[in-house]
Amino acid sequence: MKKLLLFLLVLVGLYFIGSSIKEASWFPFGRGDSHTQSIKQIDLLDIKVDSSNTTIIPEDREDVKTELEGKGKLDVDRRGDIIRIEVKRKWFQNFGFWNKSKLTVRVPQEYDRDMNVTIGSGKLTMEGPSKKDPMKLKKMNVNMGSGKLDLENLDVKQYKHNGSSGMANLTSISTQTGEIKMSSGIVNVDGYEGKLDATLSSGKLNVQMDKLEDSVDVHVSSGLVKLDLPDNADFTLKGKVSSGDISCDFPLESQEVGNHKVNGKHGSGKHTIDVTVSSGKVNIY
Structure with a gap:
């Protein structure tokens, strides 16, 4: 009886192994898959990738073209005013040399509505034509x-960024309102313009602004935030500290330090920088 049971288990195991091999080639990148969809009357591009390396390319075209190289199944679904793009993978395609895939999404440069991006453990890259001629969107949500x-x-x-961990590099981003929430990980922001609301549980947030044009709200639990402002920035600092630290390298007028507060004004004091720190650290320079 035991031998029969063992024999049946071996057969079942061989069946699953055979099915896995049938679904996957022995090479990192297998056959490709591609889809094309019209962008007319589309208000949202919803892109979801788990462990694929994804590149979004704005270019001179009138449709959305998606190309997948490697493992996984590419699903492109249009419903109403939404195009959903997702790479689905078999369980065994997440391990070893079966896990490599590359997704390229080519979008019209003139597309100026909404975009949702969801990333698991892979990498996603998107770059507009230039700093002077950026890709324009109404809303962008990143998870x-x-x-x-x-x-x-x-x-x-309107830019919203929610992250549990990982690394994000945002370069030459202009917004009316920007929101960044990170549980852990690292976020580097270079050449940012616009209103910013940043919440950091742990990890590290580096922000460099070419211009200070709106308010900045920073809330830190136990992480590290560095805020690099232009020398001529006009702001009023309102800082509250529990057991952390707030430092400001700018000379401040009407400076008030003590009782868990750091307040002061630089220049005309036009824009408010509101900083709340529990046990982390914020450096403004």
């Missing part, structure tokens, strides 16, 4: 797991 995100040359009216 990150433990992967890597690179965004550059974007003009977004």
